[in-house]
Amino acid sequence: METLKVEGLCKNYGALKVLRQVEFTVRKGERRAIIGPNGAGKTTLFNLISGEVPVSQGKVFLHGQDITGLKPYQRSVRGLARTFQKNNLFLGLNVFQNVRLAVQAHQSVSHRFIAKYHRFQGINQKTEEILAHLGLTEKRDVPASDLSYGEQRQLELAVAVATNPQVLLLDEPTAGMSPAETFRTVELIASLPKDMTILIIEHDMDVVAAIADRMTVLHYGEVLADGLPHEVKANPRVMEVYLGLEEGEAHHAGA
Amino acid sequence: MQNVVPFQELQPGKRANEWKKYYLAALVIGLLLLFPFMNTSSYLINLLTEVFIFGIFAMSLDLILGFTGMASLGHAAFFGLGAYAAGIVAVRYSPDLFITLPAAVLVAALAALLVGLLALRTSGVYFLMLTLAFSQMFYAATFKWTWLTGGSDGLSGIPRPVLPFGGDSLINFFDSTNFYLLTLAVFLASYFLLWRIIHSPFGQVLIGIRENEKRMLAIGYETRKFKLASFVIAGAFGGVAGALNAFYIGYASPQDLFWAMSGQVLVMVIMGGAGTLIGPVLGAGLFLMLQNVVSSYTERWPIIMGAIFITFVLAAPKGMVGIYGKVAEKVRCRLWKH
Numbered sequence: 091m092e093t094l095k096v097e098g099l100c101k102n103y104g105a106l107k108v109l110r111q112v113e114f115t116v117r118k119g120e121r122r123a124i125i126g127p128n129g130a131g132k133t134t135l136f137n138l139i140s141g142e143v144p145v146s147q148g149k150v151f152l153h154g155q156d157i158t159g160l161k162p163y164q165r166s167v168r169g170l171a172r173t174f175q176k177n178n179l180f181l182g183l184n185v186f187q188n189v190r191l192a193v194q195a196h197q198s199v200s201h202r203f204i205a206k207y208h209r210f211q212g213i214n215q216k217t218e219e220i221l222a223h224l225g226l227t228e229k230r231d232v233p234a235s236d237l238s239y240g241e242q243r244q245l246e247l248a249v250a251v252a253t254n255p256q257v258l259l260l261d262e263p264t265a266g267m268s269p270a271e272t273f274r275t276v277e278l279i280a281s282l283p284k285d286m287t288i289l290i291i292e293h294d295m296d297v298v299a300a301i302a303d304r305m306t307v308l309h310y311g312e313v314l315a316d317g318l319p320h321e322v323k324a325n326p327r328v329m330e331v332y333l334g335l336e337e338g339e340a341h342h343a344g345a
Numbered sequence: 346m347q348n349v350v351p352f353q354e355l356q357p358g359k360r361a362n363e364w365k366k367y368y369l370a371a372l373v374i375g376l377l378l379l380f381p382f383m384n385t386s387s388y389l390i391n392l393l394t395e396v397f398i399f400g401i402f403a404m405s406l407d408l409i410l411g412f413t414g415m416a417s418l419g420h421a422a423f424f425g426l427g428a429y430a431a432g433i434v435a436v437r438y439s440p441d442l443f444i445t446l447p448a449a450v451l452v453a454a455l456a457a458l459l460v461g462l463l464a465l466r467t468s469g470v471y472f473l474m475l476t477l478a479f480s481q482m483f484y485a486a487t488f489k490w491t492w493l494t495g496g497s498d499g500l501s502g503i504p505r506p507v508l509p510f511g512g513d514s515l516i517n518f519f520d521s522t523n524f525y526l527l528t529l530a531v532f533l534a535s536y537f538l539l540w541r542i543i544h545s546p547f548g549q550v551l552i553g554i555r556e557n558e559k560r561m562l563a564i565g566y567e568t569r570k571f572k573l574a575s576f577v578i579a580g581a582f583g584g585v586a587g588a589l590n591a592f593y594i595g596y597a598s599p600q601d602l603f604w605a606m607s608g609q610v611l612v613m614v615i616m617g618g619a620g621t622l623i624g625p626v627l628g629a630g631l632f633l634m635l636q637n638v639v640s641s642y643t644e645r646w647p648i649i650m651g652a653i654f655i656t657f658v659l660a661a662p663k664g665m666v667g668i669y670g671k672v673a674e675k676v677r678c679r680l681w682k683h
Contacts (some may be wrong), residue, residue, distance in 0.1 A: 113588065140563065166565030178563070180556035191553045195565040203547035203574075204538075253564050308403055 101149035171255035190203035192252035403625030405582030411619035425602030427584025442506035453584025497596030498516030542613030618666030
């Protein structure tokens with residue numbers, strides 16, 4: 091069953107064409123890696139899917155519903171969540187408060203303006219569970235601004251996961267992490283519910299290999315290849331542009 | 346996932362600290378209640394009355410400035426509209442406190458809703474400019490609608506409020522001690538309500554918007570709705586302060602809505618410490634006391650007030666609350682040493 095579909099997606103900034111006619115369909119529970127060299131338009135693609143940036147042309151479908159005209163918060167309500175390439179946290183709040191805001195977002199209690207927030211035990215409980223799951227329990231009272239970069243990356247992931255999404259977009263979740271932190275994050279992503287659909291932008295091919303069951307390669311805003319990892323890796327055009335091999339060499343390497 | 350520690354158990358220290366806070370609050374409230382009966386001069390009683398009025402005003406601005414992260418330069422509009430609404434009702438209809446005060450709240454909240462609906466389409470400097478523009482429109486209206494507002498002469502002869510039961514014979518608010526106690530009661534009720542709002546799920550959303558509105562949108566909050574609610578609540582409390590001020594001085598004037606008044610309350614919030622509830626109250630207290638003292642020595646008191654404000658912004662950007670925090674930190678360090 092298709093969960094997410096993009097159709098003829100284009101994004102221009104003036105004369106600069108960042109994305110051209112990008113199309114793909116993501117099935118429920120799929121783990122798809124979006125790869126491509128810097129400037130290929132990967133983050134722009136995420137911004138169009140999550141609604142942060144309006145599309146120039148094309149459509150985005152979530153569960154078969156056209157969400158192209160919806161605001162980011164409306165897409166979130168419909169089960170879409172994302173992390174950001176640059177940490178985008180509530181820096182003045184502690185780890186617990188960061189995650190609790192995300193948990194609270196989908197629990198129709200935010201209109202309660204006299205009741206004390208810590209009385210809502212269900213939300214606290216859920217928050218503690220997510221902190222435990224993501225290994226952040228020890229840091230629960232630490233302000234987000236005081237975390238190490240790798241911990242902030244983990245919190246970034248926790249905030250997105252806490253909205254309990256059906257489709258999760260991860261923008262370079264392991265960028266800047268130590269090897270140990272990367273390993274933990276990969277484990278973490280792998281431990282997310284099997285029916286959660288995940289799109290991940292990632293440069294580290296080991297991470298991609300560990301997580302992804304399908305790959306989409308972007309190059310200068312165009313889909314270069316789309317398929318199972320071994321198919322994509324064997325694709326001569328991918329080798330040519332991604333590995334920087336010449337046409338002949340690529341054929342040779344592919345053979 | 347199994348060994349989830351319950352929320353409270355992790356913070357036994359915080360719980361004990363909270364009790365200490367309650368004791369301190371009870372002590373302060375007790376002293377404030379007894380204050381007028383300790384052979385106090387009426388000058389001091391009146392000064393403190395004014396501090397409560399402007400304390401409410403400053404707290405209401407802080408809800409949008411310090412807790413929601415929106416800088417408004419038109420907050421005096423709601424103060425002034427509250428003053429006129431209460432004043433007009435008191436002069437023309439009835440000085441009953443339970444009619445005049447709700448009228449002020451209603452008018453101020455409706456005006457805030459109108460301004461908020463339009464101004465919140467923007468943010469940052471544009472929001473600031475729009476709030477300023479709207480408040481100046483209201484200011485101009487009070488000048489022009491002479492039949493209703495008294496025009497540039499202002500609306501004079503506003504009586505002190507009366508209770509719907511007992512009348513003047515039970516509690517006479519023309520007496521400065523009684524009026525002091527009334528403003529204290531309204532101030533404490535406002536403080537308590539705002540405190541609950543900030544500590545509610547709704548209040549936490551406001552703080553989230555202050556910290557990172559973009560992320561709030563990404564995790565599913567329709568932030569504009571929450572910002573509007575915050576703006577309306579702030580406007581309503583601004584109206585309460587305006588009404589009390591009109592009762593206190595018996596007069597409402599266009600100056601109550603003027604942008605200089607918006608600037609003054611902004612100074613109070615910043616000097617006291619934005620993003621806390623007690624800060625704006627302390628700021629209002631310091632501002633009014635300084636104004637009283639300095640203006641008794643020189644006519645050029647605004648220059649000195651300006652210099653003090655600049656010193657605050659440069660040396661203590663977190664205001665009086667920030668200074669207290671720094672000092673307390675140092676004292677605690679000393680205590681640990683010995």
